[in-house]
Amino acid sequence: MKFHASLIAAACALALSACGGESQQPVDTAAPAPAPATPADTAPVDTAPVDGAPVDGTTTPATGTAPAATDPTAAGGTAGAGTDAATSAGAAAGGEAVVTGCSVAIEGNDMMKFNVSSITVPSSCSEFTINLTHVGRLPEAAMGHNVVVTAASNMASVAADGISAGASAGYVKAGDDRVVAATEMIGGGESTSVTFDVSKLKDGGPYQFFCSFPGHAALMKGSISVG
Ligand SMILES: [Cu+2]
Incomplete structure (x- = not known):
C-alpha cells in the first residue's frame, strides 16, 4: 500500500498536470525563473544597436552586459533589432x-x-x-x-x-x-x-x-x- 501511494506521488510529481493543487507550486516556483529576463530586457538596448552578431555579446564581458548575454532570452529579444543592426552594419561581416x-x-x-x-x-x-x-x-x-x-x-x-x-x-x-x-x-x-x-x-x-x-x-x- 505504501509503495503504491508513493508511486502515485511520484506520478504526480512527474505529470504535473495530473495533480491540481501540488503542481501549482512548482509552476509558481518556476515563474520567478524568468526574472533574469528583466535585466535581459535592458541588455538588448545596449547589445542590439551595437552589432548583429550575438557572439560578440558573449565574448565581451567588458561591456558589463555579460550576465544578460548568457541568457537565451536576450538573444531572442535581440532578434528583431538584430536585423536592423545587420542592415546598418552592412559589411560588418568583416x-x-x-x-x-x-x-x-x-x-x-x-x-x-x-x-x-x-x-x-x-x-x-x-x-x-x-x-x-x-x-x-x-x-x-x-x-x-x-x-x-x-x-x-x-x-x-x-x-x-x-x-x-x-x-x-x-x-x-x-x-x-x-x-x-x-x-x-x-x-x-x-x-x-x-x-x-x-x-x-x-x-x-x-x-x-x-x-x-x-x-x-x-x-x-x-x-x-x-x-
Ligand atoms: Cu578601438
Whole structure:
C-alpha cells in the first residue's frame, strides 16, 4: 500500500498536470525563473544597436552586459533589432573593404569591431587614404578607435609602445618609424582619416591595420596589402 501511494506521488510529481493543487507550486516556483529576463530586457538596448552578431555579446564581458548575454532570452529579444543592426552594419561581416579610387572608408563600433578585416590597396595608387568613422556612441576615453598600419610582425610591439605612450599620445608612440600610418584617436560619432605613401607597403610585409586603444587590437585588426 505504501509503495503504491508513493508511486502515485511520484506520478504526480512527474505529470504535473495530473495533480491540481501540488503542481501549482512548482509552476509558481518556476515563474520567478524568468526574472533574469528583466535585466535581459535592458541588455538588448545596449547589445542590439551595437552589432548583429550575438557572439560578440558573449565574448565581451567588458561591456558589463555579460550576465544578460548568457541568457537565451536576450538573444531572442535581440532578434528583431538584430536585423536592423545587420542592415546598418552592412559589411560588418568583416570582409574585404570596398576601395574607391585610392581611398577606403571603414567603421569602428561600440562593440570594439571594425566592419572590415581586409583592405587591398590598388597598386596604381601612389597615395592611399583610410577614412575612419566611429559609428558608435561611446566617448573616446571608453571606446576610442584609430587605425594604425604597421608590418604584421611589428603589430604587438607597436601596440604595446602605444599603450605606454598613453591616451594623450593617442596610444601611438611619437615618431615610431614602424608605423606606416596612423589616424588620430576618435570617439563615437566622429570621423578621421590618414593618407600615406603606398610605397611604404611595397617592401616586406605582410601588413596589418589595427586599433591601438588598449585591448582593442585583439579584435580590431585586419590585413592590408597592395593588390
Ligand atoms: Cu578601438
